[in-house]
Amino acid sequence: MAELITYRDAVARGLAQEMRHDETVHFIGEDVAAAGGVFKATKGLLEEFGPERVRDTPISEEAILGAAMGAAMTGIRPVAEIMFSDFLATCWDLVAVEIPKTRYMTDGQISLPLVIRTANGGGLRFGAQHSQAVENWAMSIPGLKVVAPSNPKDVIGLLAAAIRDPDPVLFFEQKSLYPTKGEVPDGEIVDELGVATTVRQGSDVTIVALASMVRRAVEAADELDSLGISAEVIDLRSLVPLDTNTIIESVKRTTRMITVEENPRLCGWGAEIVSIVAEECIWHIDGPLTRVTTPHIPLPSADALEDEFLPSVERIVAAAQKVVQ
Amino acid sequence: MAELITYRDAVARGLAQEMRHDETVHFIGEDVAAAGGVFKATKGLLEEFGPERVRDTPISEEAILGAAMGAAMTGIRPVAEIMFSDFLATCWDLVAVEIPKTRYMTDGQISLPLVIRTANGGGLRFGAQHSQAVENWAMSIPGLKVVAPSNPKDVIGLLAAAIRDPDPVLFFEQKSLYPTKGEVPDGEIVDELGVATTVRQGSDVTIVALASMVRRAVEAADELDSLGISAEVIDLRSLVPLDTNTIIESVKRTTRMITVEENPRLCGWGAEIVSIVAEECIWHIDGPLTRVTTPHIPLPSADALEDEFLPSVERIVAAAQKVVQ
């Protein structure tokens, strides 16, 4: 049996599953309890788990992540919501300098089994300060695991895996995906971090995508098919740990690669993957390693401009055509 | 005439030069005035320019950068010190979300001619929270210019260029370089942002380096010479604007490239440069594009470990040997 649910509802379902599974799981954030989250992705949790386990906070992002960190080191498995991923900047010290370094600096004395959930990315005409895709910020920090699901089933399974993981995980929910639907099987779903999925097989070019870009990559692949180009699409699902085997195995077969990322161009995760391929399988490569990214500019608010800005199916198709030439 | 001065003294000299040149230049930060900076890099400025133009602040990094930003949009050219680059995380919202987006969001109504100076990098046994090299954090943000000099002359010239630039510049001083000396000509020095320097010519492999890594790259090149490998060394000097011409022209000649960066491995500036080369001159490449980086782990404090951790001359030499095989 399976059910068709939204990405948004999958978040609540995944959280509920884990809160039932483990009573040390506690969830905090701004407007997450009574209001059910500003994206309505945590509806029903307060009702089921009560105000001690589902807790509203002040607008104090450092206090939120500090609470999560201190609790994680003392027997709790906190899940903290940072409403928009842009706001990670207001608590970046916790994200980049405290949480990821503590196990290492204490040589393993302190574990931080915590999850930071956050709504990432553009497409909703929210303007430059509420639309950033910042998964690459997180990937650049040693000591953080970084996950970004592309569909409802993965939301549940990867969220469960993140919550059960003994290390801190930054969990990016792509806000443009909240209303999208997908099939989800009944019962508990627990996935594994660090395993990419080949969502479409192909032989001419490998397209590596994440989150909202997976759907566009698949659409592009369909279109490429009709142009006589066979594209393989990999949904990375997690940036750390990174499933380099799946990428490299695919690229060795197709001999060409495109990465499609929503974050701005410079130092994105696409650059990391291109670099891995360029170092480890340069002799197998038969075309320029190409990144399709958001250009390196802040995100404009107007719909006409935002549409121009995010990687589109057309841009992916064009890049693939160029690469296989 | 030229003088041999330290990188540390070059900072104070550069600042003084610009404060003499333009009375709208004001300088603020923690312990920068009376104490002359915790790295003693701003000694003498209070004495020459007085407490209105050289001002101590509370330990309030957001207030410091906020002051700089608000002043920059209203006729002042502020230089703000963030004592250690690690502390950029405590004001990352200003650095990544406010300062770089404002000109764009206002469609050019607001200019932010400001400079953020900060001491970057490891090598001083300060441990994981006072030793990070984070120039790649800055490079990943659209709207920031990013500069990192490797020697005293460049400190002065690039600092002057940064202060005179109409856009916000993040100016990374590599703290391990403060005691190092270099020749500096007399008189005013004003350089240009976005121009890389080829500090050593070679034909077999291009080594791209920045800040503290330039010296190591040159040493490695010397050693490689004796092994029969001719290495060209490029000092990037600025990450944004990036002098891709110099890199690409060199790589097309040598057909091989190594980047040497102090920041941790994932999504570093090295990845960006490798990706540019892998897309734009893949057909000229004759060896794996290789990055020498700090491994993707927090920095350990013990000297024995820290030495193992930062890219060393030996690791650069080894990488070059592998690349030219």
Next chain:
Amino acid sequence: MSATTKSAPEQGTDHDADDATPATGDDAEAATADASADGHLDDVVRLGLYEQVVRIRTFEERAYRLFMEGLVKGTSHLSLGMEAIAAGFGEAMRADDYTFCTYRGHAHTLARGTDMGGVMAELLGRATGVCGGKGGSMHLTSVEHGAMGSYAIIGAHLPIANGAAWSAQIRGTGQVAVCFFGDGTTNIGAFHEALNLAKVWDLPVVFVCENNLYMEYTAIGDVTAVEHPAADRASAYGLPSIIVDGNDPEAVYEVATEAIARARAGEGPSLIEAKTYRHGGHSRADPGTYRPAEEVEAWLERDPMPTYRARLQETGITEERLEEIEARAQSDVDAATEFAKSSPVPELQAAYTNVWADGGSSWRN
């Protein structure tokens, strides 16, 4: 007037003088009457205040309709019910003073005289918007009117307002920076850092907390250690506690005038808490159902537009003059709407302009 100003040492015990809550609506009326009994405000100022309120109200009601028609995309945050604050400050400020506001910034931007057409066009994402369509509802800016930006990250603009005030201090211009923010903003770190530095450097900045009792959907009282989120913290920065009825344009105007004068005279910053209420939800997506009906009811009765209108009439302003103001606002909003609707969307190339001062977006050669 209905503002209570107390010096720091006395602060903390009795906020009974705070008559800005709906329960004491009658007292508030009385206090309001006092304010005009002072006789300080002449009719020009009072009509100016009313015109500000009316123009903001009329504009925002139209904006709301345009959202409902799908012409404004994304999100937007209205100040319906809260107009008296922007109005009072707008009238009290000098043309070259600086305003810093938030995503809920239509009111404050208009109150500085920013062209309504440009603001409406910005909401509609048109090329003729004040920010060329790149800013949007949350980022209105009109530097020529001293509207130095709307900031969408909670707390971010408080330190930035300090910077403009510091610059005015350096340049000796006598300019003042006024910074508007919400009750929820008092719990973020940037608030604390900004207030402390403002006092230490004696900056000409006025911080205005618009306490509308709610953050997005959560009541401020549920997550704040003190009753008055701004006023009860003033003493932590060596400042007096100031609370004002934010639904009373004249009370706001007087507090604003005083604080701005102090700042201009080099006497340093102020922190003002204005009690108010938003008529609708937090943003376009929010029906605001988490608020008790009686609370909404009580505050609707204190709607600044009809209450101020009645007061002006009582004190001798003719119906005719009021109607004239209202008619002008209507026709200006109509014209602004027409202008916005008929404006073109930005050229795609515009997405690549104005990252840098050279006009472009290139990061490489």
Next chain:
Amino acid sequence: MSATTKSAPEQGTDHDADDATPATGDDAEAATADASADGHLDDVVRLGLYEQVVRIRTFEERAYRLFMEGLVKGTSHLSLGMEAIAAGFGEAMRADDYTFCTYRGHAHTLARGTDMGGVMAELLGRATGVCGGKGGSMHLTSVEHGAMGSYAIIGAHLPIANGAAWSAQIRGTGQVAVCFFGDGTTNIGAFHEALNLAKVWDLPVVFVCENNLYMEYTAIGDVTAVEHPAADRASAYGLPSIIVDGNDPEAVYEVATEAIARARAGEGPSLIEAKTYRHGGHSRADPGTYRPAEEVEAWLERDPMPTYRARLQETGITEERLEEIEARAQSDVDAATEFAKSSPVPELQAAYTNVWADGGSSWRN
């Protein structure tokens, strides 16, 4: 005792009861005498306090010598002169309570009973250090002793201490988190956010501001809007203002005991300002010359070790018992030094361990 506790409403006017400044040294003596006249503290506690002070002092003096000999690399921050605070809290805490401290954390880590050898070895970057040499002087941690880490970013650990307190509250263990920080830390945003949340959630956490009058090189008074950087802000979080003589181990112990008991009983957080002074510079590199000679002089006279020693003697503790404590400290520090010096440096492979819970550092397959 010399602590002054005032409830928020009264706060602000008279800090004349604050006798912890050198100018009023005589008063402080008097207040101190009061404290022991209470007769609450029995000799076991008093000797425990003295032993803490002596052990910390002896350890840090040795550490300083080892820096000078070049055996400790990098930087380090001593608590010489400030030991009474860590001592008082160390004695007042329960074994399973949590300590959060800063880069200036040798004292607080030792005060929880952490092995001196392990701490010294950490300073020397040896494999046997409490953090295997990966933490260093600024990051001492001994979870088995409740020393939950030393944090080197100003303010960061205040919100984190909240988290441990929240966890204790959830788990119903009655544990309390104690969080030490400096005067300069009161001006960073994280301080504000942490204090507010602690009060709103009524967390069992005690915030202890060690006000040593200076940040690195700058006097706290130069950059702070209020006189007492922590105590004058307590009311902003609905907390009473508490100031204690941080050079008096017994006064600290009593304030600590009270605040910890309140927290353990579910009565919420406290914010305590302990007035003290560091004998040396901020860190290894700093000779501390920015401080007026008379100020240093006056505070040296209030050195907690000799003054407390004299007080213990006056009140009947024999010289013999004091000497025994001192001798034990000396021999323990000798042993710790020996242990550290003879310990191996870490294997290079250690740099790649313990990034993740699986023991390794791999981010890929």
